[in-house]
Amino acid sequence: MEDIHISSQIKLLTEENLRLDGRKLDELRPIKLEVGVLSRADGSAYIEQGKSKILAAVYGPRELHPRHLAQPDEALLQCVYRMATFSVEERKSPAPSRRETELSKVITEALAPAVFLKYFPRASIDVYIQVIQADGGTRCSSITAASIALADAGIPLRDLVAACAAGKIDEKIALDLSDVEDKNGQSDLPVAIMPRKNLTTLLQMDGVMTKEEFSEAYELAVKGCQKIYEMQREVLIQKYINIQDEVSEEEENEQSNGD
């Protein structure tokens, strides 16, 4: 059965509170973000967070099929989260699982508040998320990637959505759990925020924490989200700097050819 936390048999922390991968309790896994990775999509992004690797592709706003799902006053945001059969240790069945259906819904709800859906009545905005390699925290990494893929597609946004989990391992609160920590830890708290307005768009909890631990984990997760937000902004700004450089180079070439 998925999503069951069994008390740890594995020691997840050293005496110095270092984790199995050498991280401190408040440290994120190494993150790599890219945008515009798929030429056929209207917008796309790729994220590596530790060993998790995820692609997000955005199509739209476009005509919605079947038409009866169309909403007269706003666009329908539809996110589909899928794991590749080879993305986890034990081969995943290609048939969509209940977990994937749930995560698709949760991710849609985490992103929707950031999108100006009212600008595109009757249309559809489709986000396809493919987990290529899973190593914990994939719902949060998916939200982070999908959010910059939406921006890459030029879809008007109120803000980006940044996501990150915190959890409890060996009785301590830790940021951004990996798969082994998630499976052997005591609890996991995925959080997504729209940082500019300080709005929380995702808050889930798996396992057990005291009220105090919950507050500590939530605050740590928000700090993680804020760091991720800076990385999201950076990669989007860099994209436009690159475009600007290309345009100036083309202009210079045209001028020198004209001379």
Ligand code: CDP
């Ligand atoms: O990925 P996330 O933490 O958002 O979701 P989860 O349901 O808590 O799953 C935690 C981790 O379990 C995933 O990231 C995968 O590494 C792993 N998993 C797996 O090994 N096999 C599955 N069928 C589903 C998840």
